[in-house]
Amino acid sequence: MEKKIGFIGLGNLGIPMAKNLIESGFHLQVYNRTLKKAEALDQEKITICNTPARAATGVDIVITIVSEDAVLHEIVSGDDGILAGMSPGALHISMSTISAQTSEQLAQNHAQNNTQYLAAPVFGRPEAAAARKLWICVSGPPEVKKSATGVLNSLGQGVIDFGDAIGGANVVKLAGNFMIMAALEAMAEAYTLAEKSGLDREQVANFFSDTLFACPIYQNYGKFIAAKQYQPIAFKARLGYKDARLVLDTAQHAKMPAPLISLAHNRLLAAVAKGRGDNSDWIAAFGEGVSEEAGV
Amino acid sequence: MEKKIGFIGLGNLGIPMAKNLIESGFHLQVYNRTLKKAEALDQEKITICNTPARAATGVDIVITIVSEDAVLHEIVSGDDGILAGMSPGALHISMSTISAQTSEQLAQNHAQNNTQYLAAPVFGRPEAAAARKLWICVSGPPEVKKSATGVLNSLGQGVIDFGDAIGGANVVKLAGNFMIMAALEAMAEAYTLAEKSGLDREQVANFFSDTLFACPIYQNYGKFIAAKQYQPIAFKARLGYKDARLVLDTAQHAKMPAPLISLAHNRLLAAVAKGRGDNSDWIAAFGEGVSEEAGV
Amino acid sequence: MEKKIGFIGLGNLGIPMAKNLIESGFHLQVYNRTLKKAEALDQEKITICNTPARAATGVDIVITIVSEDAVLHEIVSGDDGILAGMSPGALHISMSTISAQTSEQLAQNHAQNNTQYLAAPVFGRPEAAAARKLWICVSGPPEVKKSATGVLNSLGQGVIDFGDAIGGANVVKLAGNFMIMAALEAMAEAYTLAEKSGLDREQVANFFSDTLFACPIYQNYGKFIAAKQYQPIAFKARLGYKDARLVLDTAQHAKMPAPLISLAHNRLLAAVAKGRGDNSDWIAAFGEGVSEEAGV
């Protein structure tokens, strides 16, 4: 008999992840704010639910991958939230990019509900999700992590355990997103400096991503920065800003002054301030931000 | 008959490069401010000279790899500088990290002297130099670049041509050093944020340098940042500051405001201000700088 | 018959303000977390209350001046909060440094309670409060501002009306505190630059505060920065950080990237991170922060 999973969040990452779960033999009870997104999935392998509670009913595992802490709070604890549907002992695997504090609050809510919570945020762009190449960070009680292993292994190329504290994996995810932002700023400044000095910015970028910085972030993001090519949008500037704000919140929470975190935050906030939050990629916040200040 | 080369600068990079040239069959006429450094080389394959002019006499090629623009100006145009010794048509390959403006000035000096100049700065730490794994950036007139190819190929794993403008390769070198500084700051902030949030900073560092940032800079420098291990010194903070200042000069010259360049510059300047210029590594300027502000 | 006022918050500013109200003929129903502070007041002119609700009972006006948004929320809407004690139509004058969002939330709470709310934050150090020299910023509905005029005039040298929006005055207060932080950073950098260049930093400071910057902030704060004299503590670094965080929150709320706000925020956060939040003045966060980075 096929196993069922509740699956909530059919965004750029959610869709390929859902497809992979279906391909791995799971039947999905899906919920999404705009149900139309579910048309991308094999209709025979899914049950479309009109509330999170229904998607969470009668399953051992509910996966959420949504865009904001506030949305996730509503999906979990709202009137028709998953807490209202989950069976005792069932597990919520929370794969969104959220703060450690949100994870801790949700874990408490689950504990009072006799259900379980696991933070399991992911690294990877949609193509990586489609290719089961996500990196999945987990943290929380050992037995909870163990329960999630099977499902998580079917979604990524590695599941890394960052300890028993509830929100540890969330901090790792945010630290990683910050490191990406920092690399975007560094590349934008370096390549623009090269350009303004008379060099070919794409040649310079290729050199660095073939040698000293021969790694996915510099290669994949660097080519967009180098070519000043920011369309189509893979990740909206507004969502990038949301993440930058979570990084800054995490720094404030940890009592940690961090000038580069502030710089990245302000780049993304400037994109939002200029009205580009929804119509430009977060890469552009750095690439265009640097170019505009430099007058090129 | 063995071929002779003039070789000036027996620092951390100069020594392994000189050894490789000797091993490739060249006899070296060496000059260094402190001649004692020459003891590290096979005495039968070198001639120790007490002025740059002598090291440059009777050879087709003079290589310089020294620490500062001012030092290089003196070595080229000073009273006993190489201009005084070089034969007409001989070539000066300048491998130091210097400004494009210094390169342009030196090229002019050479032109008036009927000698030739090539900017050929390198990327790589001493181990890379020893293993002939340097990346060598060149720029300048095509025929000059062609003359240097043979020698340069024996020193590195790749020679990359950044065009015909005299100082182009110098800008690429400085842009690259800036990108390293930016990565150091990013890692220092990210790993300290992880630490102050209760995570194991080395585990977090390992994760990133195995995955999203699986490239030499993050791997090689990252392990020092993660372990807060800044000894022994591979590259003094004072020299790192000198490079940061050249990067900033380049940005000023190109009319390019760049907040991350300024941030990196100030980190290294702070290390110098605190009296650590000569007794700490440039990595520590970032690692300790971030830690101290964060109170850990 | 003497008029009664509820008065909550006997901190560095609250005490002299309460004394002035007593001197102006008001009887005060006081509440403070640590009631011992009330000993500084004329016992015949006050009634000590053990809850905010009691302090708010039977009076037309309740004044609050406390240190944090969260504390104020509790004092207003907590179990024994002033909402539970205030008579219909009574007015809460909120003089703390809080966010506009907190003011808006409190105004809503009051509206549901048939009571009134006025944001009236103040500028001035304790000596200014004692001398009735505070500057008081107000915003809100015209009739509410009118009701508060008499009492406010007895506390300061000027009441400035920043319009009808509930939280406008709070933004002005935060903008002003930011401008003070910016001046502290500017003076710390300028005077340390003078010092490190061989000049007498106090002479330089005196010159500027006698001429171009002959105004209270540069004069009063500047002498501490110049003399590196940061004791006794007038305003804790922790509270300064709290304000910096509110400024940054306000900037985020207004979609406004602001690098100097971020810089000020990080200076104060660094003081807290280094364990100096409660044992050093916010001026020291700037003065010592700059000095330490500069190695002096």
Add this chain to the structure above:
Amino acid sequence: MEKKIGFIGLGNLGIPMAKNLIESGFHLQVYNRTLKKAEALDQEKITICNTPARAATGVDIVITIVSEDAVLHEIVSGDDGILAGMSPGALHISMSTISAQTSEQLAQNHAQNNTQYLAAPVFGRPEAAAARKLWICVSGPPEVKKSATGVLNSLGQGVIDFGDAIGGANVVKLAGNFMIMAALEAMAEAYTLAEKSGLDREQVANFFSDTLFACPIYQNYGKFIAAKQYQPIAFKARLGYKDARLVLDTAQHAKMPAPLISLAHNRLLAAVAKGRGDNSDWIAAFGEGVSEEAGV
């Protein structure tokens, strides 16, 4: 018999200063790159010279007030520089905004020429110069300062002695210009924050410059920032950038990391990068810079 002075530099400040000297009874031997500027002066009281050397011939005092260190070097030591014209023992009063290092170099040049040098940079906009309200900072050997007193007193409202080191006054001048830049940034951020929060930015500006910041810089510059009124140009962004660069050079020379100096530098560099160096005021570099990032 009327006394003669050499006077070089008929810019925005030079013209009113020259007029005041004439009014005080001096006959001026003037030199300016574009001699047409001399038409603004009473032709009977001046002798127009076509080289700095001639302007410096036969007088006890030569005053220079020009825009750049390089220009001043040329005027002093160039082929027809003042050194070629000055009589032994004559005094050069250098009132430009230049680096301490330039002053030291010029003082050496004078010493070898048996002439004297005094750094005497000024604070004040053209109106202040016209009203003899400049603040004049001096530093150097006591007897040299004494010789200059009479003339300097006729130009300003105060002459402040910053010690015997040659370049001390230059550092004070640069520190002051930095403090102005910092105030411009602070006001631009604060008033834009107010604006984006729904307040009237001019009312907010007026409040602060009437109270906490009731001093010339905040009042005079603040009204332009508040009104976003940046024309006519009183001081070009390009010259402001030149000063910011001198401040940064001074910080580098003093081994002094200073993030706000860097921020101010980058604001002015951005104005230059955007092509506004000669067609906008330095105030606009801050006002427009902040507004553009904030999308207003």
